[in-house]
Amino acid sequence: MNNLIQRLLSVLVGIVFSISLQAQRYLGGDISLLPSYQKQGTHYLNEQGKPTEALQLFKDEGWNIMRVRLFVEPQNASDEHKSEGVCQDIPYVIALSKQIKEAGFHLMLDFHYSDTWADPNKQITPKRWERLTPAQLQDSVYAYTRHALQALCNAGIEPDFIQVGNEITFGMLWPTGRVKPDSDTNWAVFSSLLNAGSRACREICPQAKLISHTEHAQSWADTKAFYDRMARFGVDYDIIGLSYYPMWHGTIPHLGTVLDSLQASFPKPVMIVETAFYYSHDNDVWEKDANHYADLYPISAEGQRLFARELVTELNKHPNVTGLLWWFPEENGSNNSVIKSWINRGLFDNRTGKVLPAMKELEKFGTDSVCCDRHNLQMPKVQEYSGETLIIYYNGKKDKKSLLKAIRKSGAELIYDYNIINGVAIRKPKNMTIDAAIRYYGKLKGVLQVSRDRIMQLN
DSSP: HHHHHHHHHHHHHHHHHHHHHHHHHHHHHEOTTHHHHHHHTEEEOOTTTTEEOOHHHHHTTTTOEEEEEEEEEEGSSHHHHTTTTTOOOHHHHHHHHHHHHHEEEEEEEEEOSSSSSSTBBBOOOOOGGTTTOHHHHHHHHHHHHHHHHHHHHTOOOOSEEEEEEOOOOTBBBTTTTTTOOTTTHHHHHHHHHHHHHHHHHHHOOTTTTEEEEETTTTTTHHHHHHHHHHHHHOOOOSEEEEOOOOHHOOHHHHHHHHHHHHHHHOSSOOOEEEEEOOSOOOOSSSSSSSTTTTTTTTTTHHHHHHHHHHHHHHHHHOOEEEEEEETTTOOOOOTTSSSSSOOSSSSBBBBTOOOOHHHHHHHTTSSSSSOGGGGOOOOOSOOOOEEEEEEESSSSSHHHHHHHHHHHHHHHHEEEEEESEEEEEEEETTSOOOHHHHHHHHTTTTTTEEEEEEEEEOO
């Protein structure tokens, strides 16, 4: 009975999301460095090689939302981070947001709650908040968020979406707000910081949708544990935001499995708030060689196009996904030195300034049918599920050992043991129906989720 109810709820959620997606989908990017390129007089070229305003080009390609990051006091960032694009304070963000709104785009504001980059490896407390107690830090988050939003509203700008923190799977404002997604330790403090920011957002911008942004899509166990605790600790938010880069977060089919699991477990819309892939490693100090990550896609304009095409194809299968934003699409080193070296994941060629082919693939996000032409094959248009195979997610190494034992004992066949996620693929026992197998393995200790495996059909 419980399984039936869960399935019915998942169907209803899917219908709601499907209707929402048909009415509005959001396609865009984080263009936080655009004013710096404009100041340098950077030329952006369209497909025909003609100069055009960057915002107009994005508009012509069907984009309707732009994201802007905000640091507390970026003047306190290290010289290295400043050379990587850390400069966005409140006056900077107001000026850029005016451009965005006047051009007719929706605005997503991204609070980093740091003087510099906030990401999985660092969530550095702003210099002026370093010595605060947890209660004082909570008050500061609230007051700063209100101040920043009020400044935007006073300038006639109200964000449509607000990220309360950036890539916060492991908390924010370290060490005070540091957490692990699979442990309750310090979650009371962390959740109080998040809710302080959310409360300020609700008060100043009541129409804005609040995004909880995480970056651990490679691990369904961590993703589920995080959002389970968000619910249990009563954190106020509207949308699940994900970072997805194939270099760090697994294959696109794996992302699809995570999105399926999110829809089944958490009835909230999902936005991919960051994504990108390389078209080159020219003048790139961070990558090992010219072919680094070429095992995923060719490091070329065509490889980047294929990634964009396959990603859009996958996302269009998921009615819970309502947004897709490319990170740093405005990068264009053709006649400037805005950052110390090239990242080469933007949508303009750093040598010529011409728009790259991936841009055309992105505009298909939210359409009814998109195919994927990797290796000159037509990829699946339908989404069906196997009656024989299951994907089982488990918590940790100890749970894996007992799970494998149970698989052998039940007569199931182990098909694949994933390296990038805590999961295995199995062929169900012959004496069990697929639903019975889902119930059986779902009851095992340490098992987080049991999902039917999707079938891909070539046309």
